[in-house]
Amino acid sequence: xxxxxxIKKSFLVSLWFMFLTFPIMVIRVNPIEKTVQWRWxxxxxxxxxxxxxxxxxxxxLERKESGQKKADVFGIHKISFIQRILQEPKIYIPLLIVTxxxxxxxPFIFSxxxxxxxxxxxxxxxxxxxxxxxxxxxxxxxxxYVAFYAVGAYSYALLNYHFGLGxxxxxxxxxxxxxxxxxxxxxxxxxxxxxxxxIVTLGFGEIIRLILENWNEFSFGPSGxxxxxxxxxxxxxxxLQSATNYIYYMMIGLTLFTIFVVNRLQNSRIGRAxxxxxxxxxxxxxxxxxxxxxKLTAFALGATWAGMVGVIFAAKTxxxxxxxFTFLESAMILSIVVIGGMGSIIGVVIGALILILLPEYLRAxxxxxxxxxxxxxxxxxxFRPQGIISNVRRTYKFQGKQQ
Amino acid sequence: xxxxLELFLGGLTRGSIYALIALGYTMVYGIIELINFxxxxxxxxxxxxxxxxxxxxxxxxxxxxxxxxxxSITAVIYSAAYGFTVEKIAYxxxxxxxxxxxxxxxxxxxxxxxxxxxxxxxxxxxPFPSLIPDFExxxxxxxxxxxxxLVILITTTIVMILLTFLIKxxxxxxxxxxxxxxxxxxxLVGVNVNQVISMTFIIGSALAAVGGVLIASHxxxxxxxxxxxxxxxxxxxxxxGGIGSIPGAVLGSLVLGLTESFATGYVSSDxxxxxxxxxxVLILIFRPAGILGRSTTQKV
Amino acid sequence: xxxxxxxKKLTMDFGGLRAMDHLDLDVMEKEIVALIxxxxxxxxxxxxxxxxxxxxxxxxxxxxxxxxxxxxxxxxKPNHITEKGMARTFQNIRLFPNMSVLxxxxxxxxxxxxxxxxxxxVKGKSTIREEKAVVxxxxxxxxxxxxxxxxxxxxxxxxxxxxxxxxxxRAMATEPFLILLDEPAAGMNxxxxxxxxxxxxxxxxxxxxxxLLIEHDMKIVMSLSDRIFVMDYGKKxxxxxxxxxxxxxxxxxxxxxxxxxx
Ligand SMILES: Nc1ncnc2c1ncn2[C@@H]1O[C@H](COP(=O)(O)OP(=O)(O)OP(=O)(O)O)[C@@H](O)[C@H]1O
Ligand SMILES: [Mg+2]
Numbered sequence: 001x002x003x004x005x006x007i008k009k010s011f012l013v014s015l016w017f018m019f020l021t022f023p024i025m026v027i028r029v030n031p032i033e034k035t036v037q038w039r040w041x042x043x044x045x046x047x048x049x050x051x052x053x054x055x056x057x058x059x060x061l062e063r064k065e066s067g068q069k070k071a072d073v074f075g076i077h078k079i080s081f082i083q084r085i086l087q088e089p090k091i092y093i094p095l096l097i098v099t100x101x102x103x104x105x106x107p108f109i110f111s112x113x114x115x116x117x118x119x120x121x122x123x124x125x126x127x128x129x130x131x132x133x134x135x136x137x138x139x140x141x142x143x144x145y146v147a148f149y150a151v152g153a154y155s156y157a158l159l160n161y162h163f164g165l166g167x168x169x170x171x172x173x174x175x176x177x178x179x180x181x182x183x184x185x186x187x188x189x190x191x192x193x194x195x196x197x198x199i200v201t202l203g204f205g206e207i208i209r210l211i212l213e214n215w216n217e218f219s220f221g222p223s224g225x226x227x228x229x230x231x232x233x234x235x236x237x238x239x240l241q242s243a244t245n246y247i248y249y250m251m252i253g254l255t256l257f258t259i260f261v262v263n264r265l266q267n268s269r270i271g272r273a274x275x276x277x278x279x280x281x282x283x284x285x286x287x288x289x290x291x292x293x294x295k296l297t298a299f300a301l302g303a304t305w306a307g308m309v310g311v312i313f314a315a316k317t318x319x320x321x322x323x324x325f326t327f328l329e330s331a332m333i334l335s336i337v338v339i340g341g342m343g344s345i346i347g348v349v350i351g352a353l354i355l356i357l358l359p360e361y362l363r364a365x366x367x368x369x370x371x372x373x374x375x376x377x378x379x380x381x382x383f384r385p386q387g388i389i390s391n392v393r394r395t396y397k398f399q400g401k402q403q
Numbered sequence: 404x405x406x407x408l409e410l411f412l413g414g415l416t417r418g419s420i421y422a423l424i425a426l427g428y429t430m431v432y433g434i435i436e437l438i439n440f441x442x443x444x445x446x447x448x449x450x451x452x453x454x455x456x457x458x459x460x461x462x463x464x465x466x467x468x469x470x471x472x473x474x475s476i477t478a479v480i481y482s483a484a485y486g487f488t489v490e491k492i493a494y495x496x497x498x499x500x501x502x503x504x505x506x507x508x509x510x511x512x513x514x515x516x517x518x519x520x521x522x523x524x525x526x527x528x529x530p531f532p533s534l535i536p537d538f539e540x541x542x543x544x545x546x547x548x549x550x551x552x553l554v555i556l557i558t559t560t561i562v563m564i565l566l567t568f569l570i571k572x573x574x575x576x577x578x579x580x581x582x583x584x585x586x587x588x589x590x591l592v593g594v595n596v597n598q599v600i601s602m603t604f605i606i607g608s609a610l611a612a613v614g615g616v617l618i619a620s621h622x623x624x625x626x627x628x629x630x631x632x633x634x635x636x637x638x639x640x641x642x643x644g645g646i647g648s649i650p651g652a653v654l655g656s657l658v659l660g661l662t663e664s665f666a667t668g669y670v671s672s673d674x675x676x677x678x679x680x681x682x683x684v685l686i687l688i689f690r691p692a693g694i695l696g697r698s699t700t701q702k703v
Numbered sequence: 704x705x706x707x708x709x710x711k712k713l714t715m716d717f718g719g720l721r722a723m724d725h726l727d728l729d730v731m732e733k734e735i736v737a738l739i740x741x742x743x744x745x746x747x748x749x750x751x752x753x754x755x756x757x758x759x760x761x762x763x764x765x766x767x768x769x770x771x772x773x774x775x776x777x778x779x780k781p782n783h784i785t786e787k788g789m790a791r792t793f794q795n796i797r798l799f800p801n802m803s804v805l806x807x808x809x810x811x812x813x814x815x816x817x818x819x820x821x822x823x824x825v826k827g828k829s830t831i832r833e834e835k836a837v838v839x840x841x842x843x844x845x846x847x848x849x850x851x852x853x854x855x856x857x858x859x860x861x862x863x864x865x866x867x868x869x870x871x872x873r874a875m876a877t878e879p880f881l882i883l884l885d886e887p888a889a890g891m892n893x894x895x896x897x898x899x900x901x902x903x904x905x906x907x908x909x910x911x912x913x914x915l916l917i918e919h920d921m922k923i924v925m926s927l928s929d930r931i932f933v934m935d936y937g938k939k940x941x942x943x944x945x946x947x948x949x950x951x952x953x954x955x956x957x958x959x960x961x962x963x964x965x
């Protein structure tokens with residue numbers, strides 16, 4: 001039974017939120033026509049909504065706290081349901097096969113429109129995995145990740161425009177430019193403390209965007225670059241439909257490649273160093289790890305993927321302008337990493353699919369998309385900072401030695 | 404020479420607005436070492452609230468001064484309330500979390516509030532009524548500095564003086580300073596740290612609202628996105644002065660305002676925002692402690 | 704014989720505060736040396752200076768690793784100093800809390816391995832061999848330190864005493880010639896303290912390392928150390944064998960009010 005005091009608390013919360021949202025939610029002015037619209041219904045929604053949500057909020061907070069206490073006292077660390085599924089070969093192998101088959105037949109079952117959405121989702125999987133190296137593994141909060149994405153996109157657009165270079169030539173160039181920019185931007189900022197690093201990378205991201213917007217001779221300014229060719233296949237011209245399918249399969253391949261590489265990196269000497277760096281910088285250095293070099297590697301490798309996906313983005317949309325590379329884009333990729341689970345590959349894949357596909361398919365949501373991202377960042381940090389799928393440590397077996 | 408003077412005073416005006424916002428960053432950082440990313444949005448909400456109140460009151464036919472006063476007061480109250488609530492929701496549960504968690508939460512809050520205003524109001528630029536009247540006695544000098552700018556400079560100065568008093572002499576001010584120096588120690592001597600933190604958010608947000616109303620009525624246009632750029636610039640100013648230091652925030656803001664004013668006046672106005680960002684990057688790289696901050700060795 | 708660590712006139716200022724004042728200290732090969740002093744004397748600061756975490760204001764730090772030439776290491780980065788063979792533990796435990804016990808030790812091996820990004824992705828023969836070796840070596844170290852039962856445990860879930868031992872294991876993994884222990888017995892129960900004492904002895908006698916030890920537990924200090932240095936207010940106030948220190952009036956005075964249960 002819910003106690004009276006709880007109801008009173010929620011009631012007060014609800015009153016507070018009705019007061020708080022009153023001017024912005026209820027009143028809408030049109031200063032040009034000098035009319036005012038009163039939307040009292042919104043106030044009611046806020047009132048009821050915050051009343052109910054405040055119960056949920058308190059319940060979740062309590063649960064989190066008691067969970068922490070339990071873990072502290074007994075040293076238990078619960079492995080979540082999803083993780084258990086993922087560790088059981090009887091379950092995950094069929095799951096993998098089904099997913100694989102589904103991915104292969106997808107373009108034949110669904111329309112080109114759906115396939116396009118899926119391509120976008122896969123691009124975000126790659127971006128998420130790339131940023132995951134920087135944020136999730138190395139613990140460097142990079143808020144300017146989109147800058148490298150822009151570098152990739154513009155390098156394809158411009159190299160193609162001026163020199164007629166093709167997609168497959170520029171793809172590695174985009175990756176290399178990503179690395180170069182990663183090192184150039186990373187080098188000066190990597191000795192900064194975590195939160196300053198975040199702001200400086202944000203600054204860099206915005207500077208690059210503003211330059212693209214204003215340096216007309218170089219980047220064609222806000223009007224952008226159009227007629228960028230789609231990826232070719234040994235000179236064969238595709239129809240729009242088969243071009244979409246082609247990009248789709250290419251993306252499946254590249255995503256698998258990304259997962260492969262990131263997984264290898266994660267379980268290597270470098271990957272361990274990144275994680276150690278995230279956990280404790282001072283101890284990390286005292287253990288003989290070169291902080292700057294390790295951070296720079298993470299930064300540059302993260303940028304590689306952004307550069308590559310940038311090239312793909314330009315080729316897919318055939319048109320780019322600076323408006324595609326705002327801070328919100330960086331924030332979106334960050335949300336993917338955060339919701340998925342920092343440092344967890346499957347988490348990031350699921351996170352990207354959820355965040356990109358959900359708003360597409362639930363049309364009603366799509367207006368609320370950015371607001372939702374913001375709320376997700378807050379809620380995840382408050383209730384589940386490790387993400388949907390927390391990164392489980394690999395276990396090692398030593399025959400006969402362990403009980 | 405006159406152009407120089409114009410740019411100089413324009414820079415001061417700009418700088419004093421930045422100062423009103425930068426103080427919020429610096430005070431919060433001084434107390435809980437968090438870059439309150441959502442602070443720019445609090446400022447934007449202040450401006451929006453003022454716009455809404457002013458528009459409604461205009462329909463009721465109040466006179467301009469009354470509107471100015473009522474709109475400003477409402478804006479200050481609402482911004483303070485938002486600041487208070489944001490802290491309770493997004494930061495308080497994260498007091499003992501890893502360092503980056505509150506920052507990510509703050510970024511989330513910032514995006515949330517931007518889109519909340521966007522959805523509840525509009526994405527268009529709204530014309531903001533020029534609440535500050537043109538004084539007749541100032542007519543002769545208005546080609547150098549307009550009366551709106553004059554009001555901004557005077558208001559900011561008064562607010563700064565009040566803030567200094569508050570921090571130096573009141574009980575809550577002393578508690579804030581104690582908490583900023585050593586939170587655990589403050590707690591031991593009986594300071595209610597939660598209350599101090601809430602108070603810091605309230606004061607910082609109220610200052611931002613004052614800035615919001617002043618700049619909105621000066622520039623005459625607002626939309627949901629104004630908080631982002633203004634926030635980053637004010638943050639730059641706070642870092643420039645030495646984050647955590649209140650005089651530093653004011654000094655940094657004036658330096659930034661003047662730099663921008665002269666750079667756009669003499670170099671190019673296309674890259675207005677680039678100057679601020681570039682300045683931010685340069686300070687953080689070469690002198691992260693800022694002008695007035697002292698560099699310290701992190702204790703191990 | 705030349706000392707393997709030779710510190711001369713080391714001074715460290717924090718703003719106006721002089722936390723360490725012209726300190727001289729030396730450690731010989733296979734020696735256990737203790738550094739003691741009241742709280743705030745500057746002992747940890749000394750460790751931070753010689754491991755490169757702080758940059759000392761003045762003074763010289765010279766090392767002569769066994770079989771290598773003497774060199775000055777002032778101003779080197781912490782990771783280079785660790786590579787040269789000085790490894791440390793921290794007074795306020797600084798493990799990698801969310802990594803497993805084995806991984807913590809594997810991090811210690813980092814500076815003795817070579818594989819890079821390309822190696823990680825391609826995973827050629829040498830990388831595979833190296834990875835296999837690092838797992839085995841790390842496990843061996845855990846066995847030596849007595850932590851084998853916890854291999855796959857997450858570091859933050861270990862009992863307190865085991866966490867302190869894991870710090871030692873991690874430092875050992877870097878293959879040091881000198882290991883610096885900052886209050887390893889702090890917070891341990893008598894049983895754990897006794898085991899720790901055994902362990903430190905073993906590190907010197909079996910592994911052949913030198914040990915520089917900061918410790919408040921005088922029983923350990925007196926029974927383990929070959930020589931003791933005493934600090935107070937950043938200055939060295941005495942040095943000598945345990946017996947000399949026990950009877951030194953200056954030391955007793957510095958510790959007045961603090962118990963000396965020797
Ligand atoms: N990074 C720093 N900045 C400013 N002061 C510092 C810093 N590190 C240490 N100090 C000061 O230097 C003095 C010596 O501290 P230190 O930690 O070296 O003492 P200690 O001998 O290790 O004490 P304990 O036995 O309590 O560990 C103290 O007054 C301390 O406050
Ligand atoms: Mg100490």
